[in-house]
Structures are given as C-alpha cells and as structure tokens.
Amino acid sequence: MYLLLANKKSGNGGYLGAQKKVESQLKKLKIRYKTVVVEDLSQLQEILPGSLSEQTKLVIIMGGDSTVSEIINLIPRRHIPLAIVPVGASNTLSTSLGIDSVRKALEAIKQSHSLNFRLGRIGEKFFLGSLQIAPRKNILKKFIRRPGALHQLLNVLGFTEENDLDAIPAEIALDYKLKFSGEIVSLVIKLENKAEEKRGMLVQIITRGEKKGDFTEHLFHASSLTIKAETSLPVIFGNDTIATTPATIKALSRTLPMVVSKEIIPSNNEKA
C-alpha cells in the first residue's frame, strides 16, 4: 500500500494534475494506494498518523519544500521511504534527489531506487546533501568560472581575481563546546549519510590566509553548528537562500530512506 499525500495549496493547486498522473501510474503497476489531500499543512498533524499503517510501503508527497518538511517532522521513526513529486513553489529538496519534474518523479517511483539520507535542519526547514554559507559576492564567484553571459557580465563588473573574495569575521560554535573565530570566506556543511557517522555533519570552513590570495581550510565533524557573522550571510541550499545568519544548523540523528532518480545514485551511498 502506498500513501499519496497532497497539499492543495502547493504550487497554486498544481498538485491535481500530478495526483492524476501518479494515481494512473500506480493503477497500471497494480499497486494499491490511498490518497489524502489536505487543505492546509496544519491538518497534517491530525491526519497523518491515522493514514499510516504497517502496510504503508511508500509515502508519496505531492508538494514543495514546506510540505515535505512538515511531513518529515511528523513521520514516525519507522523507516518508510519517502518519494517527492515536486509541485511546490520551491522544490530544492526533490531537486537534490535528482527529481526536478513530475515526469522524473514518476520514473523514480516506478524504479523505486531509494537511498538513505541524513537530513539537516535550519529553523523549520530541512535540507539534505550540503549547504553553503558565504558572502553573496563569493557565491557569485562560483559562476565566474562558468563560461556564458553571466561570466562576461561579472568580468565587466570586475569580479575577476580570486583575492576579490570577501572574508567576514565570524564566530562559529560547534556542538556548543567549540568556538571557532576567523574571517570566513566560505562555510560548507556536508551531511554524512552513513548511519554510523553519529555526528552527522562534515563542516568545511575556508578562511583568508596570511598572504593576499591565500586561503586556509579547516575541517570539523559536528552534529550542530551556530554561526554569527559581522554581517548577515545567506545560507544557500541548492540555488535557494533558505536562511540568513545568525543561524543554528543541526543534523538529525537518524537517516531517512528517500526515492531518488537513478541518475544520482552515488557509489558510496547506502541503499535502503
């Protein structure tokens, strides 16, 4: 039995077409399913527990990042794989799974490739894979190296040299017991998907080095991180700014099986 959960408000009602496509596919595959449509995310807390049963083999979420986050918050610790059909205004979580369209979601559900992912949390929002915290100018620099119109534009604007990168004084508390102080050029958090990695996050911090154009790398493993910077820095997940500093980021202690596009299955990840 599959459970289809749809949020009516996702993507201005765009769920309906997706719902029909998913249901049609499940019928063809002769998979039993139950569809639950909520008018509002606040209804999930009441509806979800009664909709799940021991027979639920997969939860298919039709919605965007907000709907997915809400459902992850409510899903029991039992390992029920989740599949996302991206019909929300923001679909960064599903895009991270290689699913950026309804068509890809249908393919992934049919293939049923699932991998265990550790989720990270920043405020009420979840992320997976990695996120970056850096001055906006430094994030723009990533695009400079890519040929194209933006590359040309940024070159015209003068963003050409590595030493143009901003370094912002910041304090970072790791697991509430280590305090890191330095001028941050970039901070990348990579979630560790292996369940045995108890701390959950690999934190890479790049600071400005002693000489102009030099950078220094710092590495930590942690389960939580709080960053305060002299100026507010964006927290980027995928292509979206999901928060700004000051911010506290935590890795969930558990991993969650999620259906992915077969294109993104890495060799070093665990299969669910």
Add this chain to the structure above:
Amino acid sequence: MAKHRADFADFKNPDTLIGFGVSVEGTLEAEGDVQINGKFKGRITTNGDVIIGDGAEIRSDIDAQNVYVAGEVHGDILAQEKLEILETGRVLGNVESSALSIEPGGILKGKSSMLETSESTPSTTPTYEVEEEGEEG
C-alpha cells in the same frame, strides 16, 4: 597507527583540521586524526593521532594515540603510543607515553613518564621519570 617521519607534515584526511590564522576554544572530542596549525585553547581528546603543526599555539591538554609536535604546546600530553617532539616543537607540560622521542632542537619542559604497554614486562622495562630541558629560543 604508527606513522613514519615522512608522514608528519600533514594527515591526508584528518577528521579535524584547524588551519593557520584562526583561533578555536573549547573541548575538541574527535574520532580520528586531528591536525592543528592555528591557535587552540581548551582540551583535545581523540582516539586517533594528533599533529601540532609548525607555528601552532596550543594551550590545552592532549589525549591521543600518537602525538607529533612541531608547534608549541602549553599543557599535558597523554599519548597512548608515541609522542614525538620535532625540531621546531616545544612542549611546556608533563607528558606520558609508551614511547618518546625528541629531535635535536625540540624542547620538553616538564616531567616525562612512560606508560606500561601490554608487551612490556615490569622486570625488564623500568618505569622512570625524566625531566629534559632544551634550550629556548
């Protein structure tokens, strides 16, 4: 996890790396190798090895398997296996290890005592304390 002299400069994939130019304070509890090239104040505990790089300033006790010191450590060191103080290394504190080596130029100001290893036999391996002082500056 014994390492050869040639490996001292850097760990390939340290669990924790504190680079030049930053300061870190607090309790560092790692599960793997730790390399510190910057400033650290607090306490370091790991089940792996610790490298204190040239130029690093540490005000901390260290508890690890092997400890290699090329920078400056103010604090006590407990190395379950080996403690090596390299030619640029300075340790101002008491050290306890199963094996100790100090390169010419390296400084230890404090008491040194040997841990009894499982292979050691008390009748033939004496436990002793030494105090070595190198020239400062």
